[in-house]
Amino acid sequence: MFNDSISTAALRRLPLYLQYLLEIRPGKHEFVSAARMATALGIHHTLVRQDLDVVGAKGFPKKGHPLEETIAAIETYFQWNSRPSAFILGAGNLARVLIGYRQFDRAGVDLLAAFDQDSRKVGTSIFGIEVLSVTKFVDLVRRMHVAIVILTLPPSAAEESVKLITESGVAAVWNFMPATLQFPDRVVVENVNLFAGLSILKKKLTESLNRKEPANEHGNGST
Amino acid sequence: MFNDSISTAALRRLPLYLQYLLEIRPGKHEFVSAARMATALGIHHTLVRQDLDVVGAKGFPKKGHPLEETIAAIETYFQWNSRPSAFILGAGNLARVLIGYRQFDRAGVDLLAAFDQDSRKVGTSIFGIEVLSVTKFVDLVRRMHVAIVILTLPPSAAEESVKLITESGVAAVWNFMPATLQFPDRVVVENVNLFAGLSILKKKLTESLNRKEPANEHGNGST
DNA sequence: TAGATTGTTAATCGATTAACAATC
DNA sequence: TAGATTGTTAATCGATTAACAATC
Known part of the structure; x- marks a missing residue:
């Protein structure tokens, strides 16, 4: 039924797809393209397609992925095989x-x-x-x-x-x-380390500030 | 002062080293080996050494890394350069x-x-x-x-x-x-996705059960 | 000295991105 | 049909592990 191996990275992304799809569900669209999901979530579009393939969520050329079926596919994937x-x-x-x-x-x-x-x-x-x-x-x-x-x-x-x-x-x-x-x-x-993300955010922040104003150039090698 | 580039993966591990070092601080040892940290934290020992090198925490052959200086090095690393x-x-x-x-x-x-x-x-x-x-x-x-x-x-x-x-x-x-x-x-x-880890845990759990009792072999390809 | 441990460089592995073919 | 989009395979990138030299 499912593509039998899944990376832990993909396992982290699947709930994000599900969350996004549930958020846009009240909208009028029956299909959603991988590109649209990719943009909204900041994930590469090819990766979105690969991940959806793993849970068996088929898409249709020219249309995209059917919203309801894709939601169901991801939910089924997590329920499947064991429910501890x-x-x-x-x-x-x-x-x-x-x-x-x-x-x-x-x-x-x-x-x-x-x-x-x-x-x-x-x-x-x-x-x-x-x-x-x-x-x-x-x-x-x-x-x-x-x-x-x-x-x-x-x-x-x-x-x-x-x-x-x-x-x-x-x-x-x-x-x-x-x-x-x-x-x-x-x-x-x-x-789960609740604070791990904070140092990463601080790094991203410093990098983004350096990009905008590459002024402070007195000898520290931080990037 | 610091090795100028750091991976986001290393940035996630540094707080774990710090946490561990602070926990063993009340003990009697002045030095701690990378191998000991590695075992306690489930991280490869070479990786521990590489990470400590990034924050400028020097170790001594035959002795290990000085506890207090290593703690100080990691704390300084996070304080350094910006304090938003x-x-x-x-x-x-x-x-x-x-x-x-x-x-x-x-x-x-x-x-x-x-x-x-x-x-x-x-x-x-x-x-x-x-x-x-x-x-x-x-x-x-x-x-x-x-x-x-x-x-x-x-x-x-x-x-x-x-x-x-x-x-x-x-x-x-x-x-x-x-x-x-x-x-x-x-x-x-x-x-930060608080629930991301749960599906990974479920996967690890299923894998560990399959390893112990590879009985249930009726046609599902999960690993 | 011998041995334990660090530190560094190379090999491997896994995950992401790029290229492109398939299809409706 | 032409074009948008999926799906797949190959190339690249980054992170981990392995090998080994350096040192006290």
Whole structure:
């Protein structure tokens, strides 16, 4: 059904295509060209075509890609083959942001519950996701066959988090904690560094200013 | 002073080195080897050496890299050459997370204030950062020569955000909003997609399960 | 000295872009 | 038909890994 291999780079772009297509859906057009998507998203048009091909979203010469079918193709791609369950460990502000965007379903992941140490949070719910006591975490991961844990605790809870993850035997961790965590080798980890983009932005900014006013030429080699 | 060119990939790794070094600082060792950093962070050891070289952090054969000097080298690298001011547009949960991590200073950016439409938030402060009315935003960007705006408003505010950014004439946008925004060409943009990592994690998870139990062989070509 | 570790250059790999053929 | 657009293959580019020399 799908072109069987996909690069991680493509995997990052697919949600952007989907987002863009959903945004223009209310419009009157039934088809969208790869070139138009490319321009809107700042991605090379050939790359857009290659990526859409991977998820099996066929286009038509002279017309473009059918909007609805392309949306369906991308959504199906993410749902396809597996739909793991997830818990979110830490019911703070970041958990609130992630749950609020409601993209778990679209990414093909079932978010079942949140966990927190704070007894004031336990029993409440965040956009329909219940907050449970962290004492139930290990047991529930096992009993409910939860595959993914999303770590949104503060860095001070690093040690405790590694212990909980390891004991629970969960297979994969999506880590937002700004700390260097050492999990057992069997655990699949994807680290998210919220601040990584800032230094890249600063670099781009400096470059763009240098391009406009190449004045300051007193001996620093920054580009 | 610094090796003058740096790849964006290296720029993403530097904060990880810094984080790791700060974590082990309380320990007894004065030196740390590239190999040890590499193992802890899951990065190739040669790459660690190349990256440290870029920021001018010298190492010593047989000893390794001096902990304090290496920390100082990375911090100096980010501070060096420019220290732009920033506003954060949107004083919600995500703003709270970003401000709470206190990494702006370390990244060489001065966060001056937050802005929100909600009059209940105006006048409050988030970890010492004042929340001002969004009506003052455009004027203050200009008067205070703010270079970077951090967009943490919900996607429903997409149109309004583009208007504010464009009117203010700010040079760079660090965008956390899950929406396809079209800024004037002169604006430097770095988009952060909070959910991008989830599909990559799902892919890694599927691959690791396939490796362990290559049972399910009924005709799907996923790898 | 021998060995551990850095630092540098070359080879490989993966991802993007360019060129162009296919098609409606 | 001519032209717009897709789809595919080849060329280029950038980033990672491997090989190895330098050094304390």
